[in-house]
Amino acid sequence: MASGRGRLIEAARSMLTEQPGRVPSTRELYEAAGVAAPTLYHHFGDKDGLLQAVTDEAFAEYLERKRAVTRSGDLLVDFAAGWDMHVGFGVENPALYALMYGGADHQSAAAQTAEAELRRGLERLADAGLLCMGVGEATAMTTAMAIGCVTRLVHDGGSATGPLAKRMRSALMSELTGRPHELGSSEHAGALLLARLGSAPELFTSAEEALLRQWLRTLIEHVAPSQDAPEQGAKE
Structure with a gap:
């Protein structure tokens, strides 16, 4: 008990x-x-202390789920997978998300760790020359857009994988990188699936997941580049 x-x-x-x-x-x-x-x-x-403990527990669950998202090696694809995980968590846990990001200045270790991990991801983009603004501004923009997206989806009963979430993700990444961004190619699609496998461990057995990872890596490394490249002689 x-x-x-x-x-x-x-x-x-x-x-x-x-x-x-x-x-x-x-x-x-x-x-x-x-x-x-x-x-x-x-x-x-008091009651506020209890609600803070619930919030801390929610952040801990959020971090556990975020760390389960497998990195693909493509920084932009990994960032997109992190956005998808964040929005998915918020839509699935609206009451907890409201406590986590409802405007209060949470100073718990878990909340600080969540923000620090977001900053580290953005610092990796900056180090690779992919970020067109400061990390602090990028952190604030990412957090604001994610909260706005989740709030709207919860209000409308929308899906975390629906058109609105995808368009907001693309809009955010375009602002962060200073260039249009779409994850539409077969190479990016395969990398995104690979990155997101760890967020749903209950879907496959270990053998099934290993086989799927092998197929996706083959798609990324060999099939996608040849399919996405223009045909030889097309401009001759």
């Missing part, structure tokens, strides 16, 4: 998920957890 602390966190998550946009009262929280008020005060200080 979960401890009083664990039961309070579980109850808070459940209530926030079942009633999005409504913050339960302190009494509702400890009664839903099946504990007395002093248990909540002992572990969290």
